[in-house]
Amino acid sequence: MEEIAIKAENVGKYYRLGQINTGMLYTDVISWISRKTGWEDKTMKIGENPGDRTGFWALDDISFEIHQGDRVGIIGKNGAGKSTLLKVISRVTAPTKGRIGIKGNVASLLEVGTGFHPEMTGRENIYLNGAILGMKRAEINEKIDEIIAFSEIDEHIDTPVKRYSSGMYVRLAFAVAAHLDSDILIADEVLAVGDAEFQKRALGKMNDLSSKQGRTVLFVSHRMNAVKTLCKNGILLDHGKIVLQDDIEKCINRYQQNLYDRKSFDNLSHYDNEFFDLLDYSLVDKEGHELSRPVGNDESVFVRIELNMKKVHHAFTSGYALYNSDGILLYWSYLTDDYHEDRNVKQGINILTGEIPNHFLNEGEYYIYFSASLHYIQWLVNPEEDSPCLKLNIQGGLSDSPFWPSKRPGVCAPVLKWTIEYNK
Amino acid sequence: MNFDDYNWDTVIKSKQSPFTFDLKQITEYRDLIFLFVKRDIATTYKQTILGPLWYLFQPVFTTVMFIIVFRHVASLGTDGIPPVLFYFAGTIFWSFFSSLLVSQARVFYNNKDIFGKVYFPRLTVPISVIFGELIKFLIQFALFSIIYIVYMFNGYPDFFSVRLLFLPFIILWTVLMATGLGLMISSVTTKYRDLAKALEFFLSMFMYAVPVVYPLSEVSGRFRIIFILNPVTAVLECIRKVCFGTGEISLYMILYSVGCTLVFLIAGLLLFNKNEKVFVDVI
Numbered sequence: 199m200e201e202i203a204i205k206a207e208n209v210g211k212y213y214r215l216g217q218i219n220t221g222m223l224y225t226d227v228i229s230w231i232s233r234k235t236g237w238e239d240k241t242m243k244i245g246e247n248p249g250d251r252t253g254f255w256a257l258d259d260i261s262f263e264i265h266q267g268d269r270v271g272i273i274g275k276n277g278a279g280k281s282t283l284l285k286v287i288s289r290v291t292a293p294t295k296g297r298i299g300i301k302g303n304v305a306s307l308l309e310v311g312t313g314f315h316p317e318m319t320g321r322e323n324i325y326l327n328g329a330i331l332g333m334k335r336a337e338i339n340e341k342i343d344e345i346i347a348f349s350e351i352d353e354h355i356d357t358p359v360k361r362y363s364s365g366m367y368v369r370l371a372f373a374v375a376a377h378l379d380s381d382i383l384i385a386d387e388v389l390a391v392g393d394a395e396f397q398k399r400a401l402g403k404m405n406d407l408s409s410k411q412g413r414t415v416l417f418v419s420h421r422m423n424a425v426k427t428l429c430k431n432g433i434l435l436d437h438g439k440i441v442l443q444d445d446i447e448k449c450i451n452r453y454q455q456n457l458y459d460r461k462s463f464d465n466l467s468h469y470d471n472e473f474f475d476l477l478d479y480s481l482v483d484k485e486g487h488e489l490s491r492p493v494g495n496d497e498s499v500f501v502r503i504e505l506n507m508k509k510v511h512h513a514f515t516s517g518y519a520l521y522n523s524d525g526i527l528l529y530w531s532y533l534t535d536d537y538h539e540d541r542n543v544k545q546g547i548n549i550l551t552g553e554i555p556n557h558f559l560n561e562g563e564y565y566i567y568f569s570a571s572l573h574y575i576q577w578l579v580n581p582e583e584d585s586p587c588l589k590l591n592i593q594g595g596l597s598d599s600p601f602w603p604s605k606r607p608g609v610c611a612p613v614l615k616w617t618i619e620y621n622k
Numbered sequence: 623m624n625f626d627d628y629n630w631d632t633v634i635k636s637k638q639s640p641f642t643f644d645l646k647q648i649t650e651y652r653d654l655i656f657l658f659v660k661r662d663i664a665t666t667y668k669q670t671i672l673g674p675l676w677y678l679f680q681p682v683f684t685t686v687m688f689i690i691v692f693r694h695v696a697s698l699g700t701d702g703i704p705p706v707l708f709y710f711a712g713t714i715f716w717s718f719f720s721s722l723l724v725s726q727a728r729v730f731y732n733n734k735d736i737f738g739k740v741y742f743p744r745l746t747v748p749i750s751v752i753f754g755e756l757i758k759f760l761i762q763f764a765l766f767s768i769i770y771i772v773y774m775f776n777g778y779p780d781f782f783s784v785r786l787l788f789l790p791f792i793i794l795w796t797v798l799m800a801t802g803l804g805l806m807i808s809s810v811t812t813k814y815r816d817l818a819k820a821l822e823f824f825l826s827m828f829m830y831a832v833p834v835v836y837p838l839s840e841v842s843g844r845f846r847i848i849f850i851l852n853p854v855t856a857v858l859e860c861i862r863k864v865c866f867g868t869g870e871i872s873l874y875m876i877l878y879s880v881g882c883t884l885v886f887l888i889a890g891l892l893l894f895n896k897n898e899k900v901f902v903d904v905i
Contacts, residue, residue, distance in 0.1 A: 207625055213903065285902075289634060289741035292899035299630035304741075312739045317665040326661055329654040330740055358668075 202301065203382055203414040204264040204287065209296035211282050211438075214253040256282040257293070258438035264431075266301070266381075269408045269415040271429035271446050273422070273453050275525060276582065278435040280418045284308060284386050287416065302381025302414070305331055309386075311371030316360035320351055320370055323359055327374045341377045348403075349373035369396060376403045382414045383407065404428055422450050422524045454523055454563075469568070469579050469586060473511060476579075477547070478504035479568050479586050494595020495611060496556050501566060501588070503550040507543050514543060516550060516570040519581035522609060523563045530569065530581070554590070557597070557613035561605035564590040643895065648743045658750035663757060677761045681717065685709045688835055698836040701868035704773055708866075710766050712834040715861055718759040719800050719854065720825045725751045726804020727821055729894075730812045730901050737902060744898040748805060752797055759793075770865070785864045792860050795883060799853065802886030809897040833858050838870045850875060853882035 257279045264270055272280045286293045288306030313330045314323050324345055328338045338345075346355050349370040351362075359367060385404070405428055408415040419425050425432070425446060432449030434442040442452050469476045481489040482502045493499055501518050517532035533541070533550050543550075566588040567581035579585050596602050597613050605611070667673045688709040692698045700708040729747050730737065737744065774781045811818045832854045833841070841849050849855050856879035862869030 202628065205625060205628065286634065289632075290738060291902045293634065293636050295636045297625070297636070298634040299625060299628055300632040300634070301628065301630055303631065306740060308739045313736045315661055315665055317668045318661060322661075322664075326657045329651070329657045330736060330742060332651075332742065334650075335653040335656075 201266045202263050202299075203266045203268070204262075204298065204300050204416075206260055206262050206287075206298045207296055209257055209260045209283075209286065209293050209298060210255055211257040211279075211286055211291070212253055212294040213256050255294075255438050257286065260296070260438070260440055262433060262440060262443055264414060264416070266414055267412045268431050269429045270417065270431045270433060271425035271449070272416060272418045272433045272435065273425060273449060274435035274441075277437075279438040280435055281308075281386055282438075283435070284384050284416065284418055288384050300382065303332065304382045304384060305375075305378040305380035306384040307331075307375045307386065308384070310368060310375055314359055314367070314371065317358055319358055320349075320355040320362070321346075323370070324374050327371065328378075331375065331378055332380070333378065337379065345373045345377050348376065365396065372396075372400055372403075376400070376407065380413070382416070384416045386418045387420070401427060420525055422454075426450060453525070466586065471578050473507065473509045473514060473572075473578055474570070475506040475508070476503075476568070476586070477506055478502065479588065481566070481588050481590060482551075489590075492591040492593040494556075495559060495561070495592055495597075496595035498556045499554045499590060501552040501554065503552075503568065505543065505548045505550070507545050507548055510543060510545055511572050512542075513572040513575055514570075515573050516543075516568075517552060519567045519569055520554070521565045521567070523565075526609065528559075528564075528609060532569075534573070556595075558610060559590075559592050560608060560611035561592050561594070561596065564592065566590060643745070643891070644743060648745055648749070651743055651746050654742060655746050655750045655753070658747065659753045659757070662750070662754040674761070677758050678765055681710060681714050681762050681765070684713045684717075688713065692835045699840050701837045701839055701862070701866070703862070703866045703868060704778070707766075707770060707773060708837075708862075709835065710769065711861060711865060712858065714759065714762040714766060715796065715858060716829055716832070716834045718755060718762075719796050719857070720829070721758075722752065722755040722797065722800035723804045723807075724818070724822055724825065725755060726801050726890075727807040727811055728818050729805070729808045730897070731808075731815060731818060734902075737898075745894070748801060748894070752801060756793075756797070780867060781865065783867070785867070788860075788864050792857065792864060795860075795880065796857055798887050799857065799879075799883040802883060802888070802890040805890030805894045806886060808890075809893040809901075812897065812901045837862065837868065839868075853879040855879075 260279075260283070272283065274280050282291075284306065285291050285308065287298060287300070288304060288308065290306075290308070311327065313327055315326065318326065321342070324342060325335065325338055329335070346352065349366075349372075351366055351370055354362065354366065359370070362370070401424055404415070404417075407413055408428065415428070417425065417428055429446045432442070432444060432446035433440060434449045434453050442449050466476045466479060480502050482500045483489055483493075484498055484500075486500075486502075489499065503516060503518075505516065507514075515532045515534040517530060517535070519530045520528045522528060531552055533543075533552070567585045568579055568587070569581040569585065570578040571580075572578065577583075596604070596606070596611055663674075667676060670676065672679060685706060689705050692709070693700070693705045725732075726748055729751065733747055770781065807817065807821060811821075829835075831849075832852060833849065838846075838849060838855060838859050856871060856875040859869040859871040860876065863871050
């Protein structure tokens with residue numbers, strides 16, 4: 199039987215909101231008095247319910263085992279509890295309940311370059327950062343040449359890091375981290391920095407560390423490709439709970455399917471509230487026909503929202519959030535972005551149509567979450583929580599150009615204006 | 623297998639007794655303590671004209687000011703000690719105490735970025751703060767010693783005595799009192815930041831309520847008891863006793879002040895220990 203490296207039992211992390219911690223003694227006292235007496239709390243924002251202040255479980259009764267040498271990707275939406283889990287395992291913050299046993303020493307990279315001091319030289323910072331991460335001086339002495347070589351800083355190593363470009367800074371920071379000798383490595387989105395070239399190298403190094411040296415790795419990233427390359431196992435989190443612990447492939451599939459499933463709504467009346475009933479939410483083409491087929495990049499698509507407004511509020515707005523299949527939010531779009539005074543919603547039936555322009559999205563699957571809110575006051579339907587979703591599949595039609603027959607790298611695939619002049 | 627059957631290297635629990643101090647782990651991180659000290663000293667005076675000479679510049683000019691203001695304008699006595707020595711000793715010990723106290727009180731706030739991202743034994747930071755302040759103090763103390771020896775050979779031969787052997791203990795006493803108080807305050811400043819600012823202001827006022835610029839013998843009447851109840855008074859009077867043979871100090875004052883120091887230190891360490899695990903969520 200493989201040995202267990204990390205075992206978590208019923209781990210929970212509770213965050214209190216506002217209540218105790220508005221940051222000023224005065225408001226803390228007022229808030230405390232109103233809770234005790236049941237009076238209206240003057241420190242609350244408009245639209246805030248007393249219940250909102252109580253808090254939430256960022257991690258909710260989580261138990262798992264990780265074996266030595268496992269490479270585990272932790273995935274989930276924003277706010278699912280991924281980072282909190284890493285923080286608790288790296289002992290940056292204590293859990294509210296439960297316990298975690300760890301075998302071996304842990305190096306956690308929740309950030310690269312922690313503790314770098316701008317006034318100190320690259321070399322001095324290698325020592326400082328290394329020591330913060332738990333390396334002994336002798337260890338760093340042994341590895342310093344390797345670290346400098348990996349960072350490609352060479353002749354600038356004795357210059358204060360405040361003179362470094364951001365790329366040099368990140369390279370140096372990652373070089374230190376990559377040379378940590380630990381049984382367990384915890385990394386949170388550290389690869390999300392630096393240029394593409396560097397990211398590739400960093401990912402390669404991480405792969406090296408984990409697969410060749412048999413280290414246990416816990417890795418959080420939003421980039422599914424990186425997770426897939428690096429990890430064998432996965433943990434899928436949602437709202438602080440473990441949804442699935444399995445092969446990384448299965449976890450990613452489930453995650454992406456989840457993204458879609460939650461949108462395949464059958465009952466729109468679930469989203470009705472005091473301001474409106476959502477009567478229809480669909481994708482239509484230029485002619486207004488509902489779409490159920492993949493669409494070319496050269497075709498415009500329209501998001502159609504039909505609302506029965508029961509109550510009109512000046513701050514009301516509605517729109518959608520568009521995600522790609524990696525779970526990356528591309529943008530939010532609202533009716534009120536393109537503002538005209540006579541274009542507000544009115545009492546009764548309103549049909550809003552938002553265009554997703556042609557020659558804009560790359561090939562692939564996109565998820566379009568419905569959104570409605572009283573702007574800056576409160577969410578009516580939050581696209582990041584419980585919201586109906588539409589799936590859009592873009593295939594082909596990327597460009598008329600013979601140089602562009604298939605999917606391009608990048609999130610978008612816009613066809614942009616170019617001009618050319620000929621000098622005679 | 624049950625959780626407890628494993629031979630874990632680390633167990634993370636929601637509640638840990640505030641009395642657990644992992645001293646072994648702290649010694650493993652001594653390189654880090656050394657590097658923190660080096661960082662703090664090396665970076666304070668980068669890109670300055672005088673560099674580390676600032677360490678001497680401050681007490682020298684403060685002494686000159688004190689001589690003019692308190693000796694010549696206000697005509698306060700110095701128990702017959704040469705004013706230069708009297709004020710110099712007062713100012714370096716006071717600034718050692720107060721800047722150590724302020725630095726400890728800001729430990730969490732100043733290090734929130736590191737603490738929020740990496741785990742290492744948090745006590746390494748207050749320990750490195752002590753060493754940093756100590757080095758600064760010792761540089762100033764060296765200058766004091768030179769002046770002291772010059773006076774010793776020029777009309778004050780009785781300065782030299784076995785009492786001087788107590789100096790290291792008085793320095794340790796100062797360190798522990800400032801650290802204990804500072805750590806107590808540090809756990810509150812994570813939540814209310816203005817307390818750290820208030821502390822600096824309060825300390826600059828407090829200097830006049832402690833016999834720094836005058837000896838305790840100059841204080842008479844009903845205020846005297848307040849001075850004696852102030853645990854910092856005993857430290858300063860002890861320094862005068864040890865260095866100059868003057869100073870009003872009784873065994874009771876020493877015992878009382880040392881007692882206060884121990885209470886501050888224990889309370890400070892317990893609060894620090896309790897706070898280090900959750901402050902990341904608060905700050």
